[in-house]
Amino acid sequence: MKAAILKNKRHIEIQDIDIPSIKTNEVLLRVHYAGICSTDIKIFHGELPCKYPVILGHEFCGEAVEIGSEAKNIIRGDCYNVQPNLSCGYCIECRKDKYSLCKNKICYGTHVNGSLSEYCAIDYRLLYPISEDKTFEGTFIEPIACCLYALNRCSINIGDNVLIIGGGFTGLIFIQLVKLRGGKVCLVTRSDHKRALARSLGADLTCKSIPETDMDFDVVIDAVGKPETIDSSIRAAARGGKLLLFGVNPTEVTVPINPYTVWEKELVIVASRGNGHNHFGAIRTMSKVNITSLVSHVIDLEAFETISGIIEDENHIKTVVSFV
Ligand SMILES: [Zn+2]
Numbered sequence: 279m280k281a282a283i284l285k286n287k288r289h290i291e292i293q294d295i296d297i298p299s300i301k302t303n304e305v306l307l308r309v310h311y312a313g314i315c316s317t318d319i320k321i322f323h324g325e326l327p328c329k330y331p332v333i334l335g336h337e338f339c340g341e342a343v344e345i346g347s348e349a350k351n352i353i354r355g356d357c358y359n360v361q362p363n364l365s366c367g368y369c370i371e372c373r374k375d376k377y378s379l380c381k382n383k384i385c386y387g388t389h390v391n392g393s394l395s396e397y398c399a400i401d402y403r404l405l406y407p408i409s410e411d412k413t414f415e416g417t418f419i420e421p422i423a424c425c426l427y428a429l430n431r432c433s434i435n436i437g438d439n440v441l442i443i444g445g446g447f448t449g450l451i452f453i454q455l456v457k458l459r460g461g462k463v464c465l466v467t468r469s470d471h472k473r474a475l476a477r478s479l480g481a482d483l484t485c486k487s488i489p490e491t492d493m494d495f496d497v498v499i500d501a502v503g504k505p506e507t508i509d510s511s512i513r514a515a516a517r518g519g520k521l522l523l524f525g526v527n528p529t530e531v532t533v534p535i536n537p538y539t540v541w542e543k544e545l546v547i548v549a550s551r552g553n554g555h556n557h558f559g560a561i562r563t564m565s566k567v568n569i570t571s572l573v574s575h576v577i578d579l580e581a582f583e584t585i586s587g588i589i590e591d592e593n594h595i596k597t598v599v600s601f602v
């Protein structure tokens with residue numbers, strides 16, 4: 279099978295390798311579509327850790343073609359979406375039901391091989407059934423689950439004034455989810471194209487940079503994950519507001535913040551990591567969000583070698599690798 283193997287930092291090779299043999303608890307999925315996440319790009323650039331060599335990719339759907347003897351409730355030929363993080367179930371965090379924080383978590387596409395290959399062996403407990411004609415849209419269940427988890431972490435209320443920093447895929451999903459929750463949304467992005475898209479998706483206001491005059495945001499969502507947005511997020515938050523760190527910063531980065539401002543405003547700073555097992559919620563939300571207008575590129579696996587160029591295009595939002 280063809281697979282995009284990350285050999286080392288910024289070194290991807292498309293290779294022909296053996297189809298993985300499954301363990302008794304695994305299912306072999308023939309991958310239909312795999313979404314490229316900004317986390318994949320950060321791993322590619324060496325900004326986030328992974329285990330080399332690894333096949334990237336954690337947003338995907340496919341068809342079950344082989345089923346291990348211990349895998350329950352999986353039907354050969356049916357299609358599934360994947361929750362790509364396997365928590366251990368026995369560490370202290372798992373026992374507290376904080377599965378996203380499991381110390382022994384195995385992440386497909388980071389620690390073990392993920393979806394940028396024609397086939398992928400997956401623990402059966404991570405599969406969520408979807409209909410065969412929904413495997414393209416279903417590829418976005420995982421990032422939507424991450425957004426739902428993030429919004430649960432900062433509990434947005436009807437009428438809240440919400441600033442979303444970043445007009446990438448998740449920024450544009452956040453607009454729609456915050457509107458569903460009755461919030462008022464301002465989205466910040468430098469891209470004219472993404473601002474227009476944001477307005478068409480329901481943003482009440484869009485800006486090129488964080489507004490310096492209106493600093494009354496009940497919730498500020500950093501959907502970028504770059505150090506330069508942290509200070510302005512703190513400044514933009516209302517007194518008594520919340521700052522949600524969603525975008526992942528590079529591991530080595532530190533930023534100066536003004537603790538007096540955090541104290542003086544009584545800010546709550548929350549982070550969200552992963553999908554918090556929100557896949558069922560995400561599946562039920564799919565029909566309420568516009569996804570197809572957010573897919574800017576559909577490519578085949580060979581083209582993944584040029585992914586850096588695609589991502590740097592200012593109008594890039596979401597790339598999907600198609601295997602069908
Ligand atoms: Zn992701």
Ligand SMILES: [Zn+2]
Pocket residue numbers: 365366367368369370371372379380381382383
């Ligand atoms: Zn655990």
